[in-house]
Amino acid sequence: MRRRRQTSSVRKQGLERKRPETVAQRSKRLVGKLIYRIPLPLQAARDSYLLIFGQLFLLLLLLGLGYYTYHYPELTHDHVSGLYAHLGSVTAKERLAERLLQGQLQHQFHRDKALDYLHESAAQGDPHSAYNLALARFKGLDQRLDRHRMDHYIKLAKEAGIHDAFHLYNACNNGRCNHIL
Known part of the structure; x- marks a missing residue:
């Protein structure tokens, strides 16, 4: 029994040979020291x-x-279409122009704006806008469009398959469009 006490006292004094430290133990010991050195705030900033x-x-705006x-x-639909038309969407320009020409908004300002939208979308190659613009010229709403441009727009609409454009094209070829010049 006495011997056991001596070995236990030797262990307490640290005189016994230590086992070599493994890599995992060493990295755990070093990381533990680093973590405790990082200062952490006690309270989150307001x-x-x-x-x-x-x-x-933003909440009130939403x-x-x-509402x-x-x-x-x-x-709201008109404002969103106006935004897309301002950004350059051809279909939005055409729909907004139709809404301004045929809807409840029958003022001169809205008619001019609708014709501007039709000019822009027809210049970009939209056949419906081209037909509507030629029809507006045929009815006398738009004086900016010349005869050559009107014939081009009617032909573009006819080639796209718009049924009413066939009748207007045939009427203009038979000489019934001469009175609008």
């Missing part, structure tokens, strides 16, 4: 007032847009 007011503004969209869906 949001600034500018950020809070920005979030409130609620306002939702406007729910109660005025036709006007």
Whole structure:
């Protein structure tokens, strides 16, 4: 028994030979020391007032847009089409021009804007806009379009397969369009 006590006391004093440290043990020991050296904040920083007011503004804007969209869906559709037309969409220009010409908006300002949209989309090659623009010239709404351009737009619409453009093309070829010049 006495011998055992001596060996245990030798172990306590650290005189016994140590086992070599493995790579995993060493990396665990070093990483543990590094983690405890990183200073961590005790409390998270508060949001600034500018950020809070920005979030409130965006929330109120979203609620306002939702209210406007729910109660005025036709006007919302017109505004979205106007945005896409401003960005260059040919179909949006054509639909907005038709809405401005045939809809409830029958003012001179809207008619001029609709004809501008028709000119832009017809110049980009849209056959429906080309037909509508030629028809507007035929009815006397647009004086900017000359006879050669009108014939070109009618032919473009006819080649695209618009049925009414066939009748207008035949009428102009028979000399019935001469009175609009």
